[in-house]
Amino acid sequence: MARRASSFVVFIGIALSILGAVHGYIWVRLVSEPALPMVARALLTLLVAALYLNIPITFFLSRTRDFPLRKVVTTIGFVWLGVLFILFTLLLATDAVRLVAAVLSWLSGSARVGDPDGRLTTARLFATLVALLGGGAVIAALRSGLGPVRVVEVRARLARLPKELHGTTVVQLSDVHVGSATIGRAFIERIVASVNALAPDVVAITGDLVDGPVATLRDAVAPLADLKSRYGTFFVTGNHEYYSGTEPWCNELTSLGVRVLRNERVLIGDDRSSFDLAGIDDIESRRFGGGPDLGKALEGRDPKRELVLLAHQPRAAFEADKHGVGLQLSGHTHGGQIWPWNYLVYLQQPIVAGLAKIGRTLVYVSRGTGYWGPPMRLHAPAEITRIVLESGT
Numbered sequence: 001m002a003r004r005a006s007s008f009v010v011f012i013g014i015a016l017s018i019l020g021a022v023h024g025y026i027w028v029r030l031v032s033e034p035a036l037p038m039v040a041r042a043l044l045t046l047l048v049a050a051l052y053l054n055i056p057i058t059f060f061l062s063r064t065r066d067f068p069l070r071k072v073v074t075t076i077g078f079v080w081l082g083v084l085f086i087l088f089t090l091l092l093a094t095d096a097v098r099l100v101a102a103v104l105s106w107l108s109g110s111a112r113v114g115d116p117d118g119r120l121t122t123a124r125l126f127a128t129l130v131a132l133l134g135g136g137a138v139i140a141a142l143r144s145g146l147g148p149v150r151v152v153e154v155r156a157r158l159a160r161l162p163k164e165l166h167g168t169t170v171v172q173l174s175d176v177h178v179g180s181a182t183i184g185r186a187f188i189e190r191i192v193a194s195v196n197a198l199a200p201d202v203v204a205i206t207g208d209l210v211d212g213p214v215a216t217l218r219d220a221v222a223p224l225a226d227l228k229s230r231y232g233t234f235f236v237t238g239n240h241e242y243y244s245g246t247e248p249w250c251n252e253l254t255s256l257g258v259r260v261l262r263n264e265r266v267l268i269g270d271d272r273s274s275f276d277l278a279g280i281d282d283i284e285s286r287r288f289g290g291g292p293d294l295g296k297a298l299e300g301r302d303p304k305r306e307l308v309l310l311a312h313q314p315r316a317a318f319e320a321d322k323h324g325v326g327l328q329l330s331g332h333t334h335g336g337q338i339w340p341w342n343y344l345v346y347l348q349q350p351i352v353a354g355l356a357k358i359g360r361t362l363v364y365v366s367r368g369t370g371y372w373g374p375p376m377r378l379h380a381p382a383e384i385t386r387i388v389l390e391s392g393t
Contacts, residue, residue, distance in 0.1 A: 016056065022088055023052045029091050030130065033123035051080045062211070075181045075375070082141060082374030085338055087134045094126045141338060141376035146182060149191065149369055151198065152383040154355055156362050158326045160306035161391040164273035170308070171200035171229070172385040174331025175368030177240065178220050179212035183370045185220045191369060191384065192223045198386055201230040202268060205258070206331045206366065207238020207282055207312030214248040225256040231268050233258045234277060238312040238332060239284035240372075246288070261310060263293040265301065268308075275306035275389075278325075282312040292316065294323050308389075314351045314365045321359035328363045329387070335367030335380035342380065353380065 031044045058077025061070045161168075173191065177183055195203060210217055227233045235258050241249055250260045259266065261279025268277045280292040292311070301307070306326050311317075314330045335353035336342025345352045351365045367383050 012056075019055060019084075020052065022084060023048055026084070026087055026091065029095075029123075030087070030127050033120075034127040035120055035123075051077075051084075055081065071181065078181060078373045079142075079375065082338055082376040083134070083138050085341065085374075086137045086141070086378070087130060089340060090130045090134050090137075094130055098122070098126065137378060138376070141374075141378040144377040144381055145371050145375045149194065149382045149384055151194065151386055153386045153388065154364055155388045155390055156327050156355070156364065157390045157392055158275075158306050158308075158362070159391075159393045160304065160326060161275055161389055162269070162273035162306075163391045165269055165275065165389065166391040168201045168268075168389040169198070170202040170204055170329070170387040170389065171195050171198050172204045172206060172329050172331075172364070172366055172387060173209075173369045174206040174312075174329075174366040174385075175208040175238070175334055175372065176205075176210075176370040177208055177368075177372045178210045178370070179217050179244075180370060180372060181375050183220075185223065187370070188220060188223045192226050194384055196226070196228045198384075199228075200386070202277065203227050203229045203233040204277075204310050204329055205233065205235040206310050206329055207236055208240040208331065208368075208372070209235070209238070209253075210244050210249060211240055211372070213245050214252045218252060221252070222256065224253070224258060227258075234266070234279060234310060235260050236279040236310040236312060237262070237282045237285065239282050242282070242284050242288050246285070261297075263297045265297050275308060275326075276301055277308050277310070279310040280316065283316065292319075294319055298323055314349045314363060317350065317358035317361055317363045320363075321361040325361045327387075327389075328358075328361055329366070330363060331366045331368055333365055333367075334372065334377075335365075337368070337371060337377055337380050338374065339379035 027045065027048050031041055031048070036044065054073065054077045058074045062074050064070060173195070178188065210221065224233070235253055237246060250262070253260055263280050265276050265278035267274050269275060278297045280294050280297055281290055283292055285291055303324055307324060309320050309325045309328045311320065311328055311330050313332045316330065317328050320328045333345050333349055333352045336345055342352045350358060351363055353365050353367050355362065355364050357363065364385070364387060366385050367380050369382055369384060371377060371382065
């Protein structure tokens with residue numbers, strides 16, 4: 001326990017140091033170097049400092065539900081995190097351009113040494129450019145993050161799927177993150193209506209459904225009881241369930257008629273034509289005394305029967321391929337949520353979004369139905385996924 005607490009303190013210290021450095025970098029490029037008027041500079045300096053100090057407060061309050069201004073404070077904090085990432089990315093890009101221009105100027109012998117007016121003009125030009133591009137990107141990201149969730153259709157051909165089950169539909173929800181700024185009961189009611197309109201055979205929820213305890217989010221998730229499908233609704237844990245209370249949430253979802261698959265499988269279809277649907281706990285559960293166990297989930301199954309696996313994180317596909325999984329449905333990545341974060345996701349996951357193949361296993365990775373943190377999505381729209389299973393090779 002003491003070691004975990006010590007590691008947490010170290011992590012927080014490192015995270016705040018990095019965030020402090022990023023805020024300092026943005027302040028230098030957008031406030032200091034452009035030599036803004038004194039009043040504007042003072043006000044912007046105070047604003048940047050206040051927004052930085054609000055970040056740890058935001059993360060603390062996001063786990064607290066009884067603070068009067070919690071939603072206002074956390075929404076400001078999370079929106080700023082999205083803005084911060086966009087500005088940081090744009091500033092890095094413009095600094096790269098400035099560096100290349102400076103090198104080329106030096107190589108050509110046309111560099112002007114000690115030209116303060118030129119440096120100030122350049123600083124103001126790039127600061128204006130970043131502000132304009134950043135503002136546009138932020139508006140686009142907010143519109144996407146807060147807008148309607150689109151339906152994406154995917155076709156997955158499975159060699160062992162019986163012909164009688166050709167055209168079976170699985171509607172996937174993932175990474176809803178109920179409890180985030182604007183994701184509450186009304187959002188879930190809209191999602192349930194959209195899913196039911198698709199008349200699915202199976203509904204699969206691939207983790208990170210909630211961000212908060214049952215006591216405060218019970219009413220928000222209650223509309224999930226109204227999901228309608230031929231074979232039922234199935235759920236596997238994501239990492240955020242372990243931060244929010246896994247056992248209480250699994251019990252709550254069960255009471256809503258959702259079948260929770262924890263290293264187990266069920267038969268979809270009948271004795272004449274069917275396939276196996278398996279689900280494993282998220283990898284993060286190892287920190288809480290559990291862990292994914294695909295071997296246990298598949299114990300005693302007929303290997304001639306097709307197998308669809310629900311696993312929150314795409315990297316579970318390497319183990320899935322070893323066990324003959326035909327199709328894995330995952331989430332976790334949010335498709336990067338805010339471009340170009342998706343490129344960093346590849347450092348941890350083999351697939352960020354869409355349909356791909358790991359060995360002989362097809363893997364579909366949802367971009368997520370909600371969002372985490374900033375209510376923003378840039379070049380990674382939220383989705384409800386309708387997967388059509390097709391038989392044949």
